[in-house]
Amino acid sequence: MTKPAHHILVCGSFRMNGTPQGFCNKAGSLGLMQYLESELSDRGLANVAISSTSCLNVCDRGPALVVYPEGWWFGKIDGEEAIDAIIDSLESGTPAADYLLA
Numbered sequence: 613m614t615k616p617a618h619h620i621l622v623c624g625s626f627r628m629n630g631t632p633q634g635f636c637n638k639a640g641s642l643g644l645m646q647y648l649e650s651e652l653s654d655r656g657l658a659n660v661a662i663s664s665t666s667c668l669n670v671c672d673r674g675p676a677l678v679v680y681p682e683g684w685w686f687g688k689i690d691g692e693e694a695i696d697a698i699i700d701s702l703e704s705g706t707p708a709a710d711y712l713l714a
């Protein structure tokens with residue numbers, strides 16, 4: 613396995629017992645992972661890993677995801693337009709300001 617160039621951690625609001633509860637899950641974050649995966653593939657970005665996580669503790673600004681190694685935290689990821697902006701960020705090297713959490 614080749615180490616990915618980027619790792620996107622999408623909040624799935626999972627609790628310790630594996631149950632997905634909480635804001636991001638209820639707002640459809642896991643459903644957007646499928647779009648994220650297919651859009652990365654369409655753009656030929658094969659070196660990006662995607663994982664779901666437990667609560668990232670920014671629920672009031674969710675749905676949230678984090679991109680490493682850049683350390684970018686994004687919020688209000690509420691649809692395909694937001695996902696497109698995140699992928700644009702990977703390609704340009706500049707984080708999408710509309711979704712970037714300070």
Ligand code: FES
Binds near residue numbers: 625
């Ligand atoms: S449930 Fe996603 S940040 Fe808390």
